[in-house]
Amino acid sequence: MKIRSCVILLMILTLYACKEADDRNTSIFKSYLQKEFKAEIPDSLHYYILIPKMLCKGCSVNTLSELEQLITSENEHRFTFISTNERFSQEFKKVKFYEYDVHGKLDELDLDIANVTIVKTQAGKVIFIKPIYIDEKRSLSEIITF
Helix, strand or coil: CCCHHHHHHHHHHHHHHHHHHHHHHEEEEHHHHHHCCCCCCCCCCEEEEEEECCCCCCHHHHHHHHHHHCCCCCCCCEEEEEEHHHHHHHHHHCCCEEEEECCCCHCCCCCCCCEECCCEEEEEEEEEEEEEECCCCCHHHHCCCC
Protein backbone atom coordinates (compact mmCIF):
# COMPACT_ATOMS: atom_id res chain seq x y z
CA MET A 1 0.00 0.00 0.00
CA LYS A 2 2.89 2.35 0.81
CA ILE A 3 4.50 1.67 -2.55
CA ARG A 4 1.26 2.35 -4.39
CA SER A 5 0.82 5.65 -2.54
CA CYS A 6 4.40 6.64 -3.33
CA VAL A 7 3.93 5.82 -7.02
CA ILE A 8 0.73 7.86 -7.19
CA LEU A 9 2.39 10.79 -5.41
CA LEU A 10 5.37 10.59 -7.77
CA MET A 11 3.05 10.63 -10.80
CA ILE A 12 1.20 13.69 -9.49
CA LEU A 13 4.45 15.53 -8.81
CA THR A 14 5.76 14.66 -12.28
CA LEU A 15 2.61 15.96 -13.96
CA TYR A 16 2.75 19.14 -11.90
CA ALA A 17 6.44 19.68 -12.74
CA CYS A 18 5.77 19.23 -16.47
CA LYS A 19 2.89 21.71 -16.38
CA GLU A 20 5.00 24.18 -14.45
CA ALA A 21 7.84 23.88 -17.02
CA ASP A 22 5.35 24.42 -19.87
CA ASP A 23 3.94 27.50 -18.13
CA ARG A 24 7.47 28.82 -17.56
CA ASN A 25 8.44 28.27 -21.21
CA THR A 26 5.26 30.02 -22.36
CA SER A 27 5.82 32.96 -20.03
CA ILE A 28 9.43 33.47 -21.12
CA PHE A 29 8.76 33.06 -24.84
CA LYS A 30 5.60 35.17 -24.78
CA SER A 31 7.43 37.99 -22.99
CA TYR A 32 10.29 37.80 -25.52
CA LEU A 33 7.92 38.05 -28.51
CA GLN A 34 6.07 40.99 -26.96
CA LYS A 35 9.20 42.96 -26.02
CA GLU A 36 11.24 42.35 -29.16
CA PHE A 37 8.60 42.18 -31.89
CA LYS A 38 5.35 43.41 -30.32
CA ALA A 39 3.92 40.01 -31.27
CA GLU A 40 1.75 37.43 -29.53
CA ILE A 41 1.74 33.65 -29.62
CA PRO A 42 -1.18 32.86 -31.95
CA ASP A 43 -4.12 30.66 -31.05
CA SER A 44 -3.65 28.58 -34.18
CA LEU A 45 -0.87 26.02 -34.56
CA HIS A 46 2.42 27.80 -35.21
CA TYR A 47 6.10 26.90 -35.39
CA TYR A 48 8.90 29.29 -34.55
CA ILE A 49 12.26 28.35 -36.03
CA LEU A 50 14.93 29.88 -33.81
CA ILE A 51 18.46 30.37 -35.11
CA PRO A 52 20.84 31.67 -32.43
CA LYS A 53 24.13 33.42 -33.10
CA MET A 54 26.25 30.45 -32.00
CA LEU A 55 25.32 27.19 -33.67
CA CYS A 56 26.69 24.06 -35.29
CA LYS A 57 27.06 24.93 -38.98
CA GLY A 58 26.63 21.33 -40.19
CA CYS A 59 23.52 20.82 -38.04
CA SER A 60 21.94 24.06 -39.19
CA VAL A 61 22.58 23.56 -42.91
CA ASN A 62 21.03 20.07 -42.88
CA THR A 63 18.08 21.15 -40.74
CA LEU A 64 17.33 24.25 -42.79
CA SER A 65 17.53 22.27 -46.04
CA GLU A 66 15.02 19.78 -44.68
CA LEU A 67 12.80 22.64 -43.49
CA GLU A 68 12.81 24.21 -46.95
CA GLN A 69 11.26 21.03 -48.31
CA LEU A 70 8.53 21.00 -45.62
CA ILE A 71 7.41 24.60 -46.07
CA THR A 72 4.94 25.20 -48.87
CA SER A 73 2.80 28.16 -49.91
CA GLU A 74 -0.13 26.45 -48.14
CA ASN A 75 1.61 26.16 -44.76
CA GLU A 76 4.16 29.01 -44.74
CA HIS A 77 1.85 31.13 -42.55
CA ARG A 78 2.44 28.58 -39.77
CA PHE A 79 6.16 29.39 -39.58
CA THR A 80 8.13 32.32 -38.21
CA PHE A 81 11.92 32.33 -38.40
CA ILE A 82 13.75 34.33 -35.74
CA SER A 83 17.51 34.74 -35.77
CA THR A 84 20.34 36.65 -34.15
CA ASN A 85 22.77 35.18 -36.67
CA GLU A 86 23.53 37.82 -39.33
CA ARG A 87 24.62 35.22 -41.89
CA PHE A 88 21.21 33.59 -41.74
CA SER A 89 19.42 36.92 -41.75
CA GLN A 90 20.64 37.44 -45.32
CA GLU A 91 19.49 33.98 -46.42
CA PHE A 92 16.03 34.37 -44.91
CA LYS A 93 15.11 37.64 -46.57
CA LYS A 94 13.11 35.44 -48.95
CA VAL A 95 11.15 33.80 -46.10
CA LYS A 96 7.76 35.46 -45.75
CA PHE A 97 7.72 35.45 -41.95
CA TYR A 98 11.18 36.35 -40.73
CA GLU A 99 12.33 38.43 -37.77
CA TYR A 100 15.91 39.52 -37.14
CA ASP A 101 16.57 39.95 -33.42
CA VAL A 102 18.77 43.05 -33.58
CA HIS A 103 19.23 43.18 -29.80
CA GLY A 104 20.36 39.54 -29.52
CA LYS A 105 17.82 38.72 -26.79
CA LEU A 106 17.13 35.30 -28.33
CA ASP A 107 20.60 34.19 -27.23
CA GLU A 108 19.89 35.30 -23.65
CA LEU A 109 16.57 33.48 -23.14
CA ASP A 110 16.48 30.93 -20.33
CA LEU A 111 15.10 28.27 -22.67
CA ASP A 112 16.54 25.13 -24.26
CA ILE A 113 17.78 26.82 -27.44
CA ALA A 114 20.73 25.39 -29.37
CA ASN A 115 21.52 25.10 -33.05
CA VAL A 116 18.26 25.38 -34.97
CA THR A 117 15.44 25.08 -32.44
CA ILE A 118 11.77 24.45 -33.13
CA VAL A 119 9.17 25.97 -30.82
CA LYS A 120 5.68 24.60 -31.37
CA THR A 121 2.84 26.79 -30.10
CA GLN A 122 -0.93 26.59 -30.04
CA ALA A 123 -3.73 28.30 -28.11
CA GLY A 124 -1.30 31.00 -26.97
CA LYS A 125 1.02 28.47 -25.28
CA VAL A 126 4.33 26.79 -25.94
CA ILE A 127 3.70 23.10 -26.61
CA PHE A 128 7.36 22.11 -26.90
CA ILE A 129 10.85 23.44 -27.52
CA LYS A 130 13.06 21.09 -29.54
CA PRO A 131 16.68 21.85 -30.47
CA ILE A 132 17.77 19.88 -33.54
CA TYR A 133 21.18 18.24 -33.20
CA ILE A 134 23.23 16.59 -35.94
CA ASP A 135 22.50 13.11 -34.53
CA GLU A 136 18.72 13.70 -34.41
CA LYS A 137 17.02 10.35 -34.99
CA ARG A 138 13.63 11.69 -36.07
CA SER A 139 13.07 13.58 -39.29
CA LEU A 140 11.59 17.07 -39.13
CA SER A 141 8.40 15.77 -40.72
CA GLU A 142 7.89 13.67 -37.58
CA ILE A 143 8.46 16.70 -35.33
CA ILE A 144 6.53 19.25 -37.39
CA THR A 145 2.98 18.02 -37.87
CA PHE A 146 -0.17 19.79 -39.06
